[in-house]
Amino acid sequence: MSSFYQIAPNLSISDNPNFGNYYREIVHDLLLSVDTNFSSALNIPPFSTRNCIIEYRDEGPMCSNIAGVHFIFLHVTGNSFQQWLYQFSHEYCHHLINGKMTSSIYGLMWFEETVCDLASLYQLHTIYNQWSTHSNQIKKALSPTFREYLSLYLPEHKQLFSATHHPGFLSLWEQILFEPKYHRDHYNAIATKMFPLFVENPSLWKMILYFGDMRNWNSLSDLFEHLHQTADDSYSKSLSDLEKLLLS
Template identity: 50%
Template sequence: MEKNPYSSKSCIISYNHDLDMPMCCREGECHHIYLRCERNFWCQWMFQFAHEYCHHLIDGELTGDISGLIWFEECVCELSSMYHLRNLALYSATSNQEHLLRYVPSVHSYLGERMDVGVELASETSHPGILHRWGTLLQEPKYQRLHYRAIAARMFPLFVENPHLWKIILQFGDMRQWSSPDELFQHLRHTETDDYSESLEKLRLLLLS
């Protein structure tokens, strides 16, 4: 994204001893990422951190209120986790460190588990316009984690094909301000740059046409 890590806002990262879930919240002028993993399960550490750091970069209100297009932010943050697990696998596979080479199958296995949403959901996402078909469900004021994962897995190849597409998250702002995916994509078209404009159109057609 041509952006230095932690350059937008200070961010504290710590272990969450109180809750059984990771989270990113606003604390004064900075963000606080809480992770909740099992010991040295590095795939889980990577998966959780990539998700929460994506929330940090989007820099919304982080109130916990599920309204507007918060569900789409969750999809993209889930996608971030998948994308960075892939990067971890690639890095480990080309490493000259034996312990990282041995770790590659575990990373691929964990990524496969996280992208698996079952035959029925995977089949539904294979058809264009999935966001319109799932619109009512996604707008309910509760997390639909499996559906977020299914959408993320469907978007995954486009972000692998063109990593510049990640720049769109810097244009999201508070996702509660958008009333529909169409409105968001209209905004993204106005703020796009040449290095990902074609990929953004592919993404729009995949999700909305």
């Protein structure tokens, strides 16, 4: 049976042997940085969200709500630092959105998945910038690997990303996106399209605090109407720019 190491007030990680032998200081700092970067963008105290346990899972990454505790399952081994960051960022975004976390895919779950893909891109970019000038020489030496890893996904599917430059591209993809299955290639293309706005104004991440259960939404226009009603001055213009980017 696994035991757990508490690495922050709200974060614990399993000693599951499937994680392999990894450089704990570096990996734990990456995981903590995901929270602090998001907390800064969301203007909330770091490590102030509900308890979250990080565990290994053969079947792949996911975020689950088990008896009121969020479990983030990762499928990563050893010093695959880029994968630790990429997977955890995606699942931690689900954790912050705090929906019902069932396996059903309907409503605007495609948009939540897109935003969580965007979270991985954003954190790779942010950690690269933070570590490229870090006083810790190991972190500084690792920083280019995050930029290189980001380049693999920004975008991952160049032909689909090219289609996002055409007005009304989302309406053409609507039937595909609302299918009850994952279309991660499309999510990546849309996330890549959104990426510059979140880099320009990290406060735009505040919108995820008002998503709720994305299965309750059937229209992106309706969601944006709701988000405009809850937006503050730090990101209201950026939210309008995002809506225009996606729906014009």
